[in-house]
Amino acid sequence: MSGIVLADAESQDDLKRYATIVRTADADAGIRLVASGPVLAAYVCVVPGRGITGGGTVLGLRTFAVEPGEDVDVVVPAAAVLDRIAYGRAHHPDRYEIPVPPMSLFEPWAAQSPPRSGWEPAGELDAEDLIREVRAGITELGEAGTGLAAQVDALRARVWGEPLTGWHAPRGLAFAAYRLRFLTPGEPARLFRSGPWWRLRTAAGHALAR
Numbered sequence: 001m002s003g004i005v006l007a008d009a010e011s012q013d014d015l016k017r018y019a020t021i022v023r024t025a026d027a028d029a030g031i032r033l034v035a036s037g038p039v040l041a042a043y044v045c046v047v048p049g050r051g052i053t054g055g056g057t058v059l060g061l062r063t064f065a066v067e068p069g070e071d072v073d074v075v076v077p078a079a080a081v082l083d084r085i086a087y088g089r090a091h092h093p094d095r096y097e098i099p100v101p102p103m104s105l106f107e108p109w110a111a112q113s114p115p116r117s118g119w120e121p122a123g124e125l126d127a128e129d130l131i132r133e134v135r136a137g138i139t140e141l142g143e144a145g146t147g148l149a150a151q152v153d154a155l156r157a158r159v160w161g162e163p164l165t166g167w168h169a170p171r172g173l174a175f176a177a178y179r180l181r182f183l184t185p186g187e188p189a190r191l192f193r194s195g196p197w198w199r200l201r202t203a204a205g206h207a208l209a210r
Contacts, residue, residue, distance in 0.1 A: 007096070018042060022078040031081055033073070047209075060180040061207075062206070075104055118195070119193070122193045124189070131183055134178040160172035173191075176208075
């Protein structure tokens with residue numbers, strides 16, 4: 001069974017924490033693992049996109065240091081990542097190896113690949129302001145109540161697709177960063193743009209939207 005070897009115990013622990021947060025937010029969530037060279041990129045979908053182009057897609061991303069090996073690009077359940085970490089620790093306690101889970105998921109959002117370069121700085125935002133924006137969106141969704149699945153999905157897309165106050169970037173960026181615990185009051189969040197994509201970067205991770 002092929003595997004991904006994290007660079008050290010800290011990287012392995014970070015991946016475990018990230019996968020735990022993702023699974024807590026959505027028990028059925030998938031994680032796209034892309035390993036190339038010394039970097040493992042772990043993408044998750046926070047807000048699914050619409051239509052053929054996937055407009056409105058909002059992703060979360062964290063990167064981890066790994067030992068260079070075979071390239072990997074798979075989408076697997078977050079729960080399976082946690083199981084594989086436990087398996088790796090039991091069988092390779094000094095190597096930080098995570099066997100690639102044997103099961104895979106088909107997720108339309110995984111076809112949306114944000115650019116790796118060409119990002120232009122667009123500004124700096126305050127984490128506390130972003131948290132307030134997210135809470136306002138959550139309140140709006142809560143006040144709308146429940147309805148047909150299609151109506152709920154449309155409302156979520158509208159709420160998180162609205163621009164952040166004073167910016168053209170979608171509010172879904174703040175929601176993804178908040179949900180994945182990337183926002184820390186007092187620390188800045190930097191905004192970048194590349195073509196149709198937006199990226200919100202903090203010390204803890206990245207939120208991406210198009």
